[in-house]
Amino acid sequence: MADALRPVEAMHYGDGEPTSEQVEALSVLRTALEFAVRRRMNGVVYVLWRRVLLPRFSFRTYRYA
Amino acid sequence: MxxxxxxxxxxxxxxxxxxxxxxxxxxxxxxxxxxxxxxxxxxxxxxxxxxxxxxxxxxxxxxxxxxxxxxxxxxxxxxxxxxxxxxxxxxxxxxxxxxxxxxxxxxxxxxxxxxxxxxxxxxxxxxxxxxxxxxxxxxxxxxxxxxxxxxxxxxxxxxxxxxxxxxxxxxxxxxxxxxxxxxxxxxxxxxxxxxxxxxxxxxxxxxxxxxxxxxxxxxxxxxxxxxxxxxxxxxxxxxLRFCSDAVADLQTVSEWYTDDQRSNTEITLESLGLQPYRYRLGGDLVLPESKVLAVTDLKEETLLKVTTFDTFTGKKWTNSFEKGYRLDAHWPTEQAQYLNSLSAQNDRWAKFTDLLLPRKSITVTLTEPAYFLPVRGQVMGLTEHTPSKNALSFNARGDLLTYTYPQKAGYSYTMEVLDPDLSNYLPEPAYDAFTVLVMSDRDPLMADNAFYNHYVALPGNLSEDVRQRSYDVTDGVAVKLEAVLMLSRYFSLKDGYIYDENPGMTGYNDNVVDQLLRTKKGYCVHYATAMAMMTRAMGVPTRLAAGYKTVEQEGVQVVDAASPYVWVECYFDNVGWLSFDPTPGEGFNKPKEDKPQLEPPPPTDPPEPEELPEKPEEPFEKLDMPVYFEWVLPYLWLIPVILLIIRGCVAPRFYRLSGVRRRYKSTRRQAEHYYQDILRQLRCLGYPLGRGETLSELLARFGDGQSPETA
Known part of the structure; x- marks a missing residue:
């Protein structure tokens, strides 16, 4: 996890763009964490929140989710 | 840092x-x-x-x-x-x-x-x-x-x-x-x-x-x-006409009516001018001002109905809102029940109507906007002469009406009606045909106990004198139609009843029927209510028909607002609703001089057709037929709800993570998006990025870079 996030942190501190392999690792981490989040939450609540509320009420980041 | x-x-x-x-x-x-x-x-x-x-x-x-x-x-x-x-x-x-x-x-x-x-x-x-x-x-x-x-x-x-x-x-x-x-x-x-x-x-x-x-x-x-x-x-x-027709059908199916529609389909005896006091019948009649509502092509005076009342509370006549069926739509059963469609009837019915109910064609032209179209007898068909977008409807009360908008002045239509001529004593073949017709088939409306009980209900404050009087008048008459006819002529021919528009106010605990039997004077409301109560006491489903008595103005018969009138309609098996006018004297049922006032002919025993199915004499003993699946209809809305629950709870188990992939303008933005999403996920898992905390410090909190869930 730290390995995956380290390029982003480096990017914030002024390094260049991460490589495509690093972005792919981020994507894999994100997918794994999403299943963890889903295991942790109630199914109905998760669907309501992830599929309806989050895309609708978040104007910045998750617009196309 | x-x-x-x-x-x-x-x-x-x-x-x-x-x-x-x-x-x-x-x-x-x-x-x-x-x-x-x-x-x-x-x-x-x-x-x-x-x-x-x-x-x-x-x-x-x-x-x-x-x-x-x-x-x-x-x-x-x-x-x-x-x-x-x-x-x-x-x-x-x-x-x-x-x-x-x-x-x-x-x-x-x-x-x-x-x-x-x-x-x-x-x-x-x-x-x-x-x-x-x-x-x-x-x-x-x-x-x-x-x-x-x-x-x-x-x-x-x-x-x-x-x-x-x-x-x-x-x-x-x-x-x-x-x-x-x-x-x-x-x-x-x-x-x-x-x-x-x-x-x-x-x-x-x-x-x-x-x-x-x-x-x-x-x-x-x-x-x-x-x-x-x-x-x-x-x-x-x-x-567009077809648009309003479709919507009228939709309203019939869904029973979605606005308050305007509900209020527009109410005509009361008070609004007609036959009930001077708001909460009870009786009192001295104050007729409304003269105003021509419609013009007809009728040659002689007749009665035109606009609505009916089915419940007598002891104080006044009321009715409830009935959903409307569009006239030209496919409602054959309802049309046969409420308006008596000819196509739904059989040969025996045709034989009886040929004897008793001649077919007539009446053309009516409105001179005032109207929600209710005047009709006469049983409506067999209707032809519009004025194009109109308003869908014509009928309801369980037998009203012919238009929803939402009144038909404009000048609207003209011709109706084919069965106009009963019940002023003369019927020939004996009519009674025979009636008996055969009544006993031939099972009438769907009379098989419905709710219908029967609703139309024979009597108010609680009615004295026993009414029931006794009906038995006295119709003593020994076997044919129900003949008994009702005798009742309709009772007030005209017997016991000196007179037509009086000023009979005096009804007592608070009194009703117009007992008042009429006591004082022997009243107007059409008194007589029609009394006859309705007597026929109901005999077990004949009865309702009060309200409308107008046509009057002659300048050589044509017109519907005048100053001549409202009520009479009685009785329901007979396989025949439908027949009109009877019991009001004597100055009323419509005034005896004509050229007709000899004879006693009714002695009753004859009706022929007993042997091959016909046996029919119970009292409708009380009719079988209570269960209506299957009626209870399903109010719960139909559960189906979409269940589908939604399935979609919300079951289907997501087969979902992948978001299938929509965004095209990012740069790798930097893509990484940034993933990073924000991962922060959100960590927040959900109980590891929020604190204010002023760096990513390295957050990862250190996990313990040497080990995620709590993915380790």
Whole structure:
């Protein structure tokens, strides 16, 4: 996890763009964490929140989710 | 170590033209809603005021809607709109007791009788309603981020406005709908794609993306303006007949009626002028002023019915709202039951009607707008001579009526009716045919115990004298039709009853029937009610028919408002409703001098057809036929609910993670997006990134880079 996030942190501190392999690792981490989040939450609540509320009420980041 | 806040990923910046277009579209849709609200709840402010109010409100809201705190206000506005939508649905609100009590309290506290009820305060109230509606529509546009829900809702609104609004509202709202919806249709900005196209980006378009919607909006506005300019002043004629027919059928199926429709389909004895006091019958008659309501081609005086009453409470006659069936639609069973369609009857019925009920053709022309069309006897068919958009309907009371709009003055129609001539004593073959007909088949209405019990119900304050009198009058008569005929002539021929429009007030605990039997004077309400109670005591389903007695003016028979009249209709198996007029003297049933007043011929035993199925004598003993699946209908709404639950709970188990992949402009943005999402996931798992905390410190909290879930 730290390995995956380290390029982003480096990017914030002024390094260049991460490589495509690093972005792919981020994507894999994100997918794994999403299943963890889903295991942790109630199914109905998760669907309501992830599929309806989050895309609708978040104007910045998750617009196309 | 210096903390650097990660930049957020921003969406494509919208131009001010797009914002302006959204404001315009939502305003137009809000105007449509407001027009509908005005139709349902006509208040003092006119349509121009609505437009200005809504425009002002929406512009203000457009500047403010990006704030989060406006969401509760949006919900409140939506709730208010929902409240106004829920109002006509009496069945629904009847179930929501709490809501109903709240609104009852709310309305009871409205200062309608106080000095606050002024045009100015109503203006403010109107403005508030429009504010709420505009908030709702605009917020809906911003929240759903799709244009198709608004297009759909707006289309439904148009349908309702077409139904219930007047001509100017119809034209206006249609124009606004065109202007508002088509820019949304050609460019669905929020979903990032154009409708009717799979392209998700705008790069392939030749012009800037806002210009497409602007151009389409201008074109639609031109079309709308042209439509308004081209339309004649009176646009009621352009409403399509088949549209109103379809909606009438929809109303029949769904039983969705507005309060206006419910109130328009009520005619009371009080409004006819036959009930001087509000809460009880009786008293000296004060007839309304003379006014010609319709002209007929009848040659002699007759009775024309407009409605019937089925419940006598002891004080007065009442009826309840009945759903309407469109006359030309496919309701053969109902039509046969309520209006007696010839096609539904058999040869025995035809033989009887040839003897007793000659067919006539009556043409009526309205001289005043009317919701109820005057009819006579049993209606076999109806031909309209004046084209009209209003769907003609009939209901279980046997009324021939039009919903929502009255038929205009000048509307003309010809009806084929079975006009019973029951003033003479019937020939014996008629009784034979009647007996054969009654005993031949099982009548579907009489098989319904609810129907039978409803139409033979007697009020509690009726004395036993009524029942005894009916037995005395019809003693020894076997044929039910003959017994009813004897009852209808009883007041004319026996015991010195006289027609008197000033019989005196009925006592508080008294009823008109006992008063009539005691004082032997009264007018048509007294006699018809008395006969109805006596036939009901005999077990014959009876209702009170109300309408007008035609009078001759300048050589033609006209329906005059100054000559309201009531009589009695009795239901016989396989025959239907037959009219009887018991009022003596000056009434319609005045004995003619040329007819000898004979005693009725001695009753003859009806022939007993052996091959016919046996029929119980008393309808009390009829079998109670269960109606299967009737209980399913009120619970049909559960089906979509169950489907929604399945979709929400079961189907997501087979989902993958979001299948929509965004095309990022750069790898940096993609990484940034994933990073923000992972932070959100960690927050959900209980490891939020603290304020001022770096990513390294957060990972250290996990313990050497080990995630709690993915380790």
């Amino acid at each position: 210096k903390t650097v806040t990660p930049p957020s990923v921003k969406s494509a910046k919208e131009t001010w033209i797009e914002l302006l277009l959204d404001v315009l579209c939502s305003w137009m849709l809000a105007v449509s809603v407001c027009l509908l609200v005005d139709v349902q709840f006509p208040t003092i402010a006119g349509t121009p005021a609505i437009l200005w109010h809504t425009a002002l409100v929406t512009v203000v809201l457009a500047l403010l809607t990006r704030k989060w705190w406006l969401l509760p206000a949006t919900v409140g506005g939506g709730a208010l709109v929902a409240f106004f939508w829920l109002l006509p649905w009496e069945e629904l609100t009847a179930k929501l007791t709490v809501v109903k009590e709240f609104f009852a309290w709310w309305f009871s506290n409205l200062p309608l009788d106080s000095p606050w009820y002024t045009p100015e305060t109503m203006h403010i109230l109107h403005w508030l309603i429009h504010l709420a509606v505009s908030v709702g529509v605009f917020a809906l546009l911003r929240l759903v981020r799709r244009s198709w829900p608004l297009v759909l809702v707006g289309g439904l609104l148009q349908a309702f406005i077409f139904l219930f609004a007047n001509a100017s509202n119809t034209t206006l709202s249609l124009s606004f709908y065109l202007v508002s919806v088509f820019p949304l249709l050609v460019r669905d900005r929020y979903s990032g794609r154009r409708m009717f196209s799979r392209r998700t980006r705008y790069q392939s378009m030749a012009a800037p993306r806002w210009s497409v919607s602007l151009l389409s909006g201008v074109l639609c506005a031109a079309v709308a303006v042209g439509m308004v300019m081209l339309l004649p002043g009176d646009t009621s004629g352009i409403r």
